[in-house]
Amino acid sequence: LMSLSAIRAAVVGKLQSVPGIGLVHDYERFARSEKDFRTLYQAAPDGPILGWHVRRVATRSTGGPLDGFGPPTDAHTWEIRGFMALDDAGASEHGFDGLIEAIREAFRADDTLGGAVATCATPEAEGVQVLESGPAMFAGVLCHTARLALTTISATY
Numbered sequence: 001l002m003s004l005s006a007i008r009a010a011v012v013g014k015l016q017s018v019p020g021i022g023l024v025h026d027y028e029r030f031a032r033s034e035k036d037f038r039t040l041y042q043a044a045p046d047g048p049i050l051g052w053h054v055r056r057v058a059t060r061s062t063g064g065p066l067d068g069f070g071p072p073t074d075a076h077t078w079e080i081r082g083f084m085a086l087d088d089a090g091a092s093e094h095g096f097d098g099l100i101e102a103i104r105e106a107f108r109a110d111d112t113l114g115g116a117v118a119t120c121a122t123p124e125a126e127g128v129q130v131l132e133s134g135p136a137m138f139a140g141v142l143c144h145t146a147r148l149a150l151t152t153i154s155a156t157y
Contacts, residue, residue: 002116004056004076007152010116011054011078018102022050022084029053038139041083048085049141055079061156072156075122080148083138096144097133104128107150117152125151 002010008026015024023043031037041051058077063070080103084096107113107127111120120127133146 002154007076007113007116007154008054008056008078010113011080011150011152014106014110014113015052015054015080015103018099018106020099021052021103023052025051025053027053028055028081034140038141041139048087049138049143050084052080052082055081073118073153074156076152076154078150078152080128080150082146082148083143084145086135086142086144093144096146100130100133100146100148103148104130113152117154119153120150122151122153125149 012024012026015021023041025040029037029040031040038049039045041049043050055078056076057079060075060077061072062075063072082096082100084092084099086092104127107120111127112118113120127150129149131147131149133144136143136145138145
């Protein structure tokens with residue numbers, strides 16, 4: 001049985017294993033000023049924004065003695081948000097899409113997140129799903145942003 005914090009750490013660790021991922025936060029970061037907020041997503045002072053955060057957005061429990069359909073499990077849905085400074089002349093959208101696909105492949109290659117969960121597959125979806133991707137203002141900077149979803153399935157006891 002893995003705790004929620006251990007599963008979160010496994011999700012973050014998998015993200016951090018992706019080359020060129022930038023900064024990865026294990027919770028959604030906030031700051032009082034735009035400048036302070038921006039620095040939370042910059043690997044170097046005054047460098048470009050490239051960062052991600054992970055948030056648990058839902059949990060659904062199933063199984064066990066009450067419904068008689070197998071062992072009790074928790075399905076945690078994680079939202080993974082990413083931000084990368086937009087560079088139109090450099091066609092940065094291609095690089096951002098490549099990074100998203102590298103993330104998807106990293107999770108596809110390790111469905112149990114090193115044994116932290118039973119699986120990252122449900123009847124509806126397998127691995128990381130892209131919910132939306134597009135430009136947005138973030139911390140005063142025009143960025144690419146993506147909202148990804150991952151469901152982890154784990155035993156409750």
